[in-house]
Amino acid sequence: MRRHAIGILAVCALLSACSPAGGPRSAEGIITLSEPESPFVAFNIWVRCGSQDDPKGKEGLAAFTANYLSDSSTRNNSYEQILEKLYPMAAGYGANVDKEMTTFTGRIHKDHLDAYYALFKDAILAPAFREEDFNRIKSQTVNFLKQIRRFSNDEELTKELLFREIYRGTPYEHPEEGYVASVESITLQDVQDFYAKHYTRNNIVAGVCGGYPEGYGRKVRADFDSLPVGTAERAARPEPAPIDGIHFLLVEKNIKASPVSFGFPIPVLRPDRDFFPLMLFNSWMGEHRNSFSRLYQVIRETRGMNYGDYSYVEAYPRGYATQVPPVNVSRRSQIFEVWIRPIAMTQPGTLHDRTLFALRAGLREVSRIVETGMTAESFEETRGFLKNYTANFGATGSRRLAYRMDDSFYGYPDPGFLASIKPGLDALTLDQVNAAIRKYLQAGNMWVVIITQDAEGMKRKLLEGDADPHQLSGAAARPGDRGG
Amino acid sequence: MRVFLGALFLLALSGGSAAEGKIFPFEYRLVQLENGFKAYLIRAGASRQIAYVTVARVGARDEWEPGRSGYAHFFEHMMFRGTEKYPNYDAVTSRIGAARNASTSIDVTQYYLVASSDSLEQIIDLESDRFMNLKYMEPQFRTEAGAILGEFSQGRANPYLYLMEKIQDTAFDRHTYKHLTIGFEQDVRRMPEGYQYSLSFYQRYYRPENCVLLLAGEFDFNEAERLIRKYYTPWKPGYVPPQIQAEPPQTAPREATAEFPGRTLPILTVNYKGPAWSAAEKTAAAAEVLGAVAFGPNSDIYKRLVVKEQRVQTLDGDFGLSRDPNLLTILTMVNRPDDLPAIKEEIQRTVEKFRTDLCDQKFLQDTKSAMKYGFLMSLETAQGVAFALRSFAVFTGGIEAVEEYYRTLDSITPEDVRSAAQQYLVENGRTTVILVPAKEGTK
Numbered sequence: 001m002r003r004h005a006i007g008i009l010a011v012c013a014l015l016s017a018c019s020p021a022g023g024p025r026s027a028e029g030i031i032t033l034s035e036p037e038s039p040f041v042a043f044n045i046w047v048r049c050g051s052q053d054d055p056k057g058k059e060g061l062a063a064f065t066a067n068y069l070s071d072s073s074t075r076n077n078s079y080e081q082i083l084e085k086l087y088p089m090a091a092g093y094g095a096n097v098d099k100e101m102t103t104f105t106g107r108i109h110k111d112h113l114d115a116y117y118a119l120f121k122d123a124i125l126a127p128a129f130r131e132e133d134f135n136r137i138k139s140q141t142v143n144f145l146k147q148i149r150r151f152s153n154d155e156e157l158t159k160e161l162l163f164r165e166i167y168r169g170t171p172y173e174h175p176e177e178g179y180v181a182s183v184e185s186i187t188l189q190d191v192q193d194f195y196a197k198h199y200t201r202n203n204i205v206a207g208v209c210g211g212y213p214e215g216y217g218r219k220v221r222a223d224f225d226s227l228p229v230g231t232a233e234r235a236a237r238p239e240p241a242p243i244d245g246i247h248f249l250l251v252e253k254n255i256k257a258s259p260v261s262f263g264f265p266i267p268v269l270r271p272d273r274d275f276f277p278l279m280l281f282n283s284w285m286g287e288h289r290n291s292f293s294r295l296y297q298v299i300r301e302t303r304g305m306n307y308g309d310y311s312y313v314e315a316y317p318r319g320y321a322t323q324v325p326p327v328n329v330s331r332r333s334q335i336f337e338v339w340i341r342p343i344a345m346t347q348p349g350t351l352h353d354r355t356l357f358a359l360r361a362g363l364r365e366v367s368r369i370v371e372t373g374m375t376a377e378s379f380e381e382t383r384g385f386l387k388n389y390t391a392n393f394g395a396t397g398s399r400r401l402a403y404r405m406d407d408s409f410y411g412y413p414d415p416g417f418l419a420s421i422k423p424g425l426d427a428l429t430l431d432q433v434n435a436a437i438r439k440y441l442q443a444g445n446m447w448v449v450i451i452t453q454d455a456e457g458m459k460r461k462l463l464e465g466d467a468d469p470h471q472l473s474g475a476a477a478r479p480g481d482r483g484g
Numbered sequence: 485m486r487v488f489l490g491a492l493f494l495l496a497l498s499g500g501s502a503a504e505g506k507i508f509p510f511e512y513r514l515v516q517l518e519n520g521f522k523a524y525l526i527r528a529g530a531s532r533q534i535a536y537v538t539v540a541r542v543g544a545r546d547e548w549e550p551g552r553s554g555y556a557h558f559f560e561h562m563m564f565r566g567t568e569k570y571p572n573y574d575a576v577t578s579r580i581g582a583a584r585n586a587s588t589s590i591d592v593t594q595y596y597l598v599a600s601s602d603s604l605e606q607i608i609d610l611e612s613d614r615f616m617n618l619k620y621m622e623p624q625f626r627t628e629a630g631a632i633l634g635e636f637s638q639g640r641a642n643p644y645l646y647l648m649e650k651i652q653d654t655a656f657d658r659h660t661y662k663h664l665t666i667g668f669e670q671d672v673r674r675m676p677e678g679y680q681y682s683l684s685f686y687q688r689y690y691r692p693e694n695c696v697l698l699l700a701g702e703f704d705f706n707e708a709e710r711l712i713r714k715y716y717t718p719w720k721p722g723y724v725p726p727q728i729q730a731e732p733p734q735t736a737p738r739e740a741t742a743e744f745p746g747r748t749l750p751i752l753t754v755n756y757k758g759p760a761w762s763a764a765e766k767t768a769a770a771a772e773v774l775g776a777v778a779f780g781p782n783s784d785i786y787k788r789l790v791v792k793e794q795r796v797q798t799l800d801g802d803f804g805l806s807r808d809p810n811l812l813t814i815l816t817m818v819n820r821p822d823d824l825p826a827i828k829e830e831i832q833r834t835v836e837k838f839r840t841d842l843c844d845q846k847f848l849q850d851t852k853s854a855m856k857y858g859f860l861m862s863l864e865t866a867q868g869v870a871f872a873l874r875s876f877a878v879f880t881g882g883i884e885a886v887e888e889y890y891r892t893l894d895s896i897t898p899e900d901v902r903s904a905a906q907q908y909l910v911e912n913g914r915t916t917v918i919l920v921p922a923k924e925g926t927k
Contacts, residue, residue: 089857256637381578391581
């Protein structure tokens with residue numbers, strides 16, 4: 001990233017005003033998107049650490065530290081004073097921690113820019129590390145893990161467990177917020193140590209977007225340069241173990257509707273040549289919360305089995321809460337993932353049978369598309385859709401800025417991912433898409449996670465059933481089912 | 485005709501740039517048709533995008549017939565089933581790459597698309613057509629009932645749903661706010677049999693006088709007006725107001741416990757009968773402000789219980805108002821079950837305090853500033869702008885009231901806040917509902 005940024009600086013020095021007005025500017029450690037008409041200013045401070053950096057036995061420490069910093073006293077203001085000052089501005093700031101990235105984001109109306117930024121920067125640059133703040137955050141976090149997380153969102157659970165199985169033995173294995181035992185063991189000293197190790201000058205990229213005054217980016221960067229230089233090593237890229245066959249994790253719970261997640265690693269990342277082919281295929285197969293896609297049509301639309309069915313080629317945490325892709329969850333390892341929302345008892349039969357049917361339908365769609373490839377018609381249709389749909393991904397200044405931070409993570413060349421989508425899709429051919437499908441998709445080696453009543457009963461059905469889980473009975477396949 | 489002149493007047497006032505002294509900074513035009521349909525054209529948001537938000541002023545509130553709860557929400561699903569002209573709604577939206585969705589709540593069913601401005605005519609055609617000419621057969625209706633049940637079941641894993649169900653059912657006797665938007669379970673399970681009823685629902689509520697369009701983004705006003713007149717004029721009026729029973733005054737405090745079949749920290753709610761939303765009535769605005777001042781994140785009780793003493797996980801004073809009088813709710817997730825009585829006491833003490841003492845003037849000013857900037861901060865995207873105006877359209881059938889509402893808000897004094905507390909935070913108007921985990925072995 002450094003080399004790239006220096007390249008830009010050198011070019012700009014030679015050709016003055018080379019960047020279009022309002023275009024992104026990127027120098028070492030600072031990204032700025034000037035939008036002078038906007039009454040808002042958005043901030044994004046990216047710290048290069050995530051749950052992959054949690055020490056053993058302290059899983060959840062990265063998330064805990066970020067939550068702590070964004071919700072505690074600073075050396076200049078007590079927590080109560082911070083809340084009091086933010087209140088009339090109707091503003092706040094928060095942190096998001098994923099496997100590799102930690103981002104602190106905030107947004108303010110121009111009327112309050114200076115007062116707000118003073119508070120925002122202190123959260124990261126001048127934490128007070130007070131015991132009472134630590135106790136509050138710890139109590140909230142432990143309560144959340146013990147009482148809430150496990151019991152109120154089964155859909156997220158299947159996805160979380162899918163990642164855990166696929167990434168066993170790697171730094172991606174554990175959930176970002178950690179486990180009850182590991183979080184209970186976190187001390188204030190742990191937080192301070194983690195902060196000292198990772199929150200260093202050369203480990204941070206700062207970003208500003210919107211109607212900020214001239215020179216603001218330089219000022220922000222100078223503030224973050226006050227942090228010490230650090231020597232934290234980047235965690236090694238996770239190498240998930242190859243999966244041999246279809247492995248099931250059945251989670252027993254007394255519920256009336258069973259969610260299913262299945263998936264396997266794919267070695268394709270955003271800047272790779274095969275990314276746009278896979279992105280297009282994935283949109284056809286299971287575009288998030290869109291109803292025209294293949295999986296949705298087969299499972300929900302035709303058969304009314306559940307609320308929705310989607311697929312992903314990039315991590316999509318908390319999908320239930322959003323219509324557009326999450327930002328700042330960039331990773332060096334991705335999986336292909338199918339999310340089958342809870343299958344309910346909407347018709348006679350047993351829940352086990354209906355759930356396994358939905359799973360088989362999903363697997364069948366994956367093997368079929370590998371076999372047949374997409375047609376020219378569906379390719380063009382999907383491309384037309386995606387070119388327009390992705391226009392909405394950068395609707396806000398905060399998101400436009402976040403995408404630029406992700407560009408920085410991936411070393412994505414200018415003009416950045418968002419601006420590259422349309423031309424990237426335009427340049428695609430059907431052959432490229434089908435070659436990517438053949439190369440990376442398959443339905444024989446993966447993990448499947450199901451939450452179900454009577455897990456033993458489901459296990460028996462799986463073991464005693466057809467040897468090939470892709471077989472569907474005659475009643476299940478429908479005449480007129482169309483392939484890709 | 486008068487309304488049309490009104491629209492011109494507004495346009496002149498706005499003058500193409502943010503008008504002085506107004507809170508809503510964007511230019512807009514009202515297009516009103518003979519059949520009662522109203523469309524607001526608003527210039528705002530990111531380049532070459534439009535947000536097309538149709539507000540149908542129908543929700544759980546309108547489900548007054550017994551056994552028919554959940555139909556407004558069910559209908560939201562059916563609206564995507566197609567017409568003769570466009571038998572596959574999603575094929576059209578996917579072709580133009582529109583993001584689209586809908587949602588239902590107690591007072592409103594809203595349908596929205598966000599798309600490129602180039603798709604303006606296609607969208608006006610598509611939306612006007614399904615609002616006028618929706619067509620679906622019984623088998624499709626039955627299949628969708630399955631998806632609704634799926635949504636219902638998925639919600640059963642959420643303790644808040646159990647809680648809200650209990651609150652509304654306990655606090656209300658007659659008014660349709662007694663049930664939640666998703667409906668009573670027995671009504672949802674019976675839905676596959678309700679095909680004929682669903683058609684009559686459509687005929688009565690999906691009429692031009694009962695719907696408002698909020699169209700925000702970058703597009704030509706004259707062209708949009710021409711298209712709206714062209715496509716929506718054939719829509720026949722025929723709205724039949726629901727026969728909602730007024731809720732009789734509550735005469736004694738009520739209590740209930742909801743049991744959640746899973747683990748959860750106990751959640752305590754104290755709910756008071758409140759006023760209907762109003763742009764002009766000071767008592768309504770003061771009730772909203774009271775919630776923030778007495779129980780919001782900067783209130784004394786919050787600082788104490790959430791921050792300092794950490795006896796509760798969360799504390800919220802949601803005094804947001806509805807179209808008809810609904811509840812002012814104080815909600816808190818308590819860390820230890822044995823602390824419940826003491827926390828209840830704390831809430832009661834705070835209620836008493838606001839009934840007797842005047843709130844701090846500076847804090848009141850900060851609260852009003854927070855409400856104002858909260859509104860302004862939401863006006864970033866075309867969709868954000870349309871959504872920010874939505875509740876005005878739901879409650880009043882138009883967006884003009886936004887100015888009066890913020891003027892009224894601005895005029896609230898500490899005396900007004902105290903009067904609201906005295907009027908609404910009364911023992912006989914109170915319903916206390918607690919959610920606890922179900923005991924082992926039961927259910």
